[in-house]
Amino acid sequence: EVVMTQSPGTLSVSPGERLTLSCRASQTVSNDLAWYQQKPGQAPRLLIYAASTRATGIPARFSGSGSETEFTLTISSLQPEDFAVYYCHQYSYWPRTFGQGTKVEFK
Amino acid sequence: QEQLVESGGGVVQPGGSLRLSCAASGFALNSYGMHWVRQAPGKGLECVAFVWRDGIKKEYLDSVKGRFTISKDNSKNIVYLQMDSLRAEDTGIYYCARDVSWYIEVWGRGTLVTVSS
Numbered sequence: 001e002v003v004m005t006q007s008p009g010t011l012s013v014s015p016g017e018r019l020t021l022s023c024r025a026s027q028t029v030s031n032d033l034a035w036y037q038q039k040p041g042q043a044p045r046l047l048i049y050a051a052s053t054r055a056t057g058i059p060a061r062f063s064g065s066g067s068e069t070e071f072t073l074t075i076s077s078l079q080p081e082d083f084a085v086y087y088c089h090q091y092s093y094w095p096r097t098f099g100q101g102t103k104v105e106f107k
Numbered sequence: 108q109e110q111l112v113e114s115g116g117g118v119v120q121p122g123g124s125l126r127l128s129c130a131a132s133g134f135a136l137n138s139y140g141m142h143w144v145r146q147a148p149g150k151g152l153e154c155v156a157f158v159w160r161d162g163i164k165k166e167y168l169d170s171v172k173g174r175f176t177i178s179k180d181n182s183k184n185i186v187y188l189q190m191d192s193l194r195a196e197d198t199g200i201y202y203c204a205r206d207v208s209w210y211i212e213v214w215g216r217g218t219l220v221t222v223s224s
Contacts, residue, residue, distance in 0.1 A: 034210045043202055043214035091209045094166050096154040
């Protein structure tokens with residue numbers, strides 16, 4: 001099983017800040033990597049797929065990069081609606097696996 | 108509008124069974140593979156089962172193999188998850204999700220399964 005490790009576990013930030021979330025895969029997953037945002041009581045929402053492609057309707061302040069085993073999600077200027085948990089997800093191997101999540105909370 | 112709506116969750120005793128349903132609207136299931144993804148209370152996401160577009164080939168998380176069965180009825184546009192021999196660790200919200208080019212694109216709102224005596 002491919003283990004996905006996200007860091008940090010929690011980020012305390014203020015609106016307007018730039019933040020970078022990291023995700024590491026225990027073996028190479030090429031660019032078969034997606035990022036999801038989940039708010040309390042809601043289903044996850046697709047942000048990024050193929051490591052760097054924004055999903056339909058996702059604002060340009062969200063960007064993804066990386067390949068093989070190291071990936072990042074960057075939010076250029078945090079908006080109030082961006083406070084949530086973010087998950088990375090590899091879809092290169094079965095079973096599909098997710099990272100444990102990074103919680104972005106209000107400082 | 109493309110939508111997935113899950114149903115069938117509830118409280119069941121350990122060793123019991125439940126069948127979850129996921130009704131798709133706004134698109135045809137015969138064009139997509141479909142996932143069931145679960146989330147234990149306060150925890151992360153876990154892919155439990157996947158059925159390929161043809162409805163024949165299936166993938167399962169090791170911990171549910173032999174206990175869970177995923178299927179889809181393309182004529183009714185519904186995906187099912189039959190869950191037998193349920194354990195406390197199967198407790199969580201179960202999401203139905205649509206696969207596009209191997210990543211999960213569309214999610215339902217989920218249905219809660221609680222396994223408890």
